[in-house]
Amino acid sequence: MNLEHFLSKEWSKDYTCNEFACDVWQAITGEDLRQRLDDFLNGSGQFERLDEPISPCLAYYKWNDQASTHVGVFFNGRVWHLGLRGAQNADPQVVKIGFRTVEYYK
Secondary structure, eight states, X not given: OOOGGGXXXXXXXXXXXXXXXXXXXXXXXXXOOHHHHHHHHTTSOOOOXXXXXXXXXXXXXXXXXXXXXXXXXXXXXXXXXXETTEEEEEOHHHHHTTOXXXXXXX
């Protein structure tokens, strides 16, 4: 599966890591995740927390309890995510730099 076209995506106030993760997830699985992710991030939805990442799954990064959650998609050993400098397909340990915790969900 070729996801390289996602690397041209750029962050904006209307297209954040949440929308990017939903687009990547839908390309991989065919599932529209938007409402489910919005519900989860607002405390009313559920995902299954994983002890270890499995491909594909969602990766949630947090600095602290007051900061917003950064989300990406773990797929084939890499994390697809969108930051202020654009989209990346990076090693999970590299993405974790700058965050205190990472959790994986399915």
